[in-house]
Amino acid sequence: MSTAPSPHRPNQAGPTRGGRPARAGRTLRRAAAAAAALVVLAAVPAAARPHGESDRTGRCPTTAPLTVPGAEHQATACLDELTTAGTAASGHTDPADWAGLTPAGLAVPSGVPGIQIDGYFPDTSRGNTNHGWDHDAQFVIRLPDHWNGGLVIAGSPGVREQYANDRAIGDWVLSRGFAFAATDKGNTGAAFHRDGDAPGAAIAEWNDRVTELTRAARAVVAQRYHRPAARTLVTGMSNGGYLVRWQLEHHPELYDGGVDWEGTLWRAQGPHLLTFLPPALRAYPVYAAGGAGAERARREMTAAGFPTGSEFLWPFHHQYYWDLTQRIYREELDPDYDGALEAGNPFCAPGTPACDADYDYGSRPRSVRAAVSKIALTGRIGKPLITLHGTLDVLLPISRGSDVYAAMVRDAGRGHLFRYYRIEGGTHVDSLYDAFPDRLRPLVPCHRSAFTALEAWVDRGVRPPSSRTLPRPAAQDSEALLTGCRLDGR
Template identity: 80%
Template structure:
């Protein structure tokens, strides 16, 4: 297991979520009381009456609980979330809503892989479904960011949508952890399973919602960050019939012709150490970093990302999509110097055999969305540089003739994980409030037919007091081309 999984508390708070390699915890560690309890399940009375009749279609196992609080204000203490799943993804000052009683269902679908050890189940394809007593008629479905587990969205997304009355469902995507690439029989299959598991959960969650409330959801929305954002894009391209719309929070771009992770990460692995060392070659290395897509002004974020993100991300995704590159070695050699045999710093995606490009194509995006989609991306994202990711995806959507279904908001000063805002509040803007504004805009778009503002950059306020940026992120500003 890599050192990434042994981050100390300060590093975890800074936000270890590779596009990714979370969860950020020691191997096998669990928070106290993390196993689900069937609290109130046997009684079937009060606000949880008929709880015993709920069945998740297709689930191999489920545990149903009647809870006085579905948000993390209560589930941390009751053992119905895992804090390690969402560590490092949100700012410390993010408010936690409360007052959401209801039913939680934990379980898993049939699967042969065993990377997810939540609840001692040692079984992948785990899910959580939360059904609030006061339901607004909607369902929100999310896949986990990075290679985290099913509770990873609880703080950033789940708490807020539950407080607004939505039912909420999330999946671990079918495999987890830095060794996720061991799942699947062929390159790309572990990632392809992520898409299948979101589709599977969406169908099952819609059925459970209908059981609980005696009618199907009036709207089903997909949302997620990083790899979770990729899943939103893929679902709206491939299964638009299941959704009414989605919000993509800096989704990972997979595209056979590039750009993708494997086209820009090797460059930073080659050049960042030279830049960081200073002396001869540092200026040239800096220019190479900028040319790879890492924007001027983001240099203060590079040391952290070099230590925790870039190297591991490149190696585990390259192993998933091109395992032959390093022969029998699994996921290469950490932090190898250029010239080392099979070093990922020397990886050249363009020159790799056609089978590698076919593997990427098997999980690739097209831009052919079939339902309204709002994409958010921070201009200072140095894990998924905006010019190599969402800027490109926006062009893909427009070129596919789907621009009328799409809005793209570039968040000035946003980076990949919001916990870094705590370390640099004078330089960064958290994306969580912007995600909420985008979500509200999507609600209005599909609910009233009122289109959101044109795609543009959300400027960071010139003067913002402590905590002000956590309060709101109005979708306004100067229009730019998407």
């Protein structure tokens, strides 16, 4: 979820750390502000050449306009730059949508001219305000002039919109010649649970929207380049990683493989965020208060899955992620828990009526498990999948997420299609690396290593290194950590 929802207290700065350099405090405040930008401002495209009108180099095609199958509306532009090096200025991305998802020092590639198509598919919800459309099921498709024959599909993390992957994923794959398509998943923002006609339906729509976009983008690629994509790869972080898993389980015919970056785990029997977040909401305030109960509360946190050694990340996540994440996803899957109240009471104390800190998934009615079953994963992937997950993830703890999913894949007899890399020092919010460079490791270079390994696997049959935990390099500078991540652990 990264990536996860915005805080419900967006005007408060992030917590500071006693004794830490001032830069860490500033970075945490920037991360807090980025989290607050989940429900983003509209990005209205600046002037751009319409499709079919050549620029002065004669680069853009003058053939019949490209058509996105099934789209209710589309707007096509010929751009000198498809990466955020150009789109942030031209209005063909929304920087607020990807704010806080990558380290500040991550390089921005450039020199990728091509065509961008923005639009939306038919939908009844109106949470996405990009372009002033006030319409969900928005998408973006980018078609570089210098195409390598591939297509990359991504769903947004958390409940962000279609541009959320632009910095972490889109810039890099476009610079390597891939066409790139992304979706807002059909509903956005911290009130996403209002969409759908039954518990679980809003999340289930996410899967349908990725399938819809994949089919449409494949058709558009064939129109633009006059041949189908040689390979279609799906990737994403957090909720986007969940979508990768689900697509490879249910629609392997559409893809050649996928990379899952800390995907969310859903299964009816648990574990999932409704089983490990309530214990954190109960125990963390006691731990933070210190005193006689603090050590017991810390043990309760680690028993819930939050790894020993991650304590320095707990204050930020308690203030900005755990509470809101629990409440809005619980509202989506179990709205009856708090009756007529919508998404509970923020930061309620245990014992307060219908408090999410007291939520007990195991004691809830069978209907709640039925709602989770609508979105549950099975592990029965049908195409190669690489999963990576940070060992210091304290939003979706690794022991309650990807460790479990890896076992599910093996139990389903699909281990030959799977590689799993546990990244020591990685956490869920990659921008926190800027605040704690001595303790954390950014995951974006590990995602890129996994992606190139997937390419070699599906293109040439070169199997990636075996699944393993990748140790955090002991003596590497920031630039090295931002640009390299060997999957063989060397």
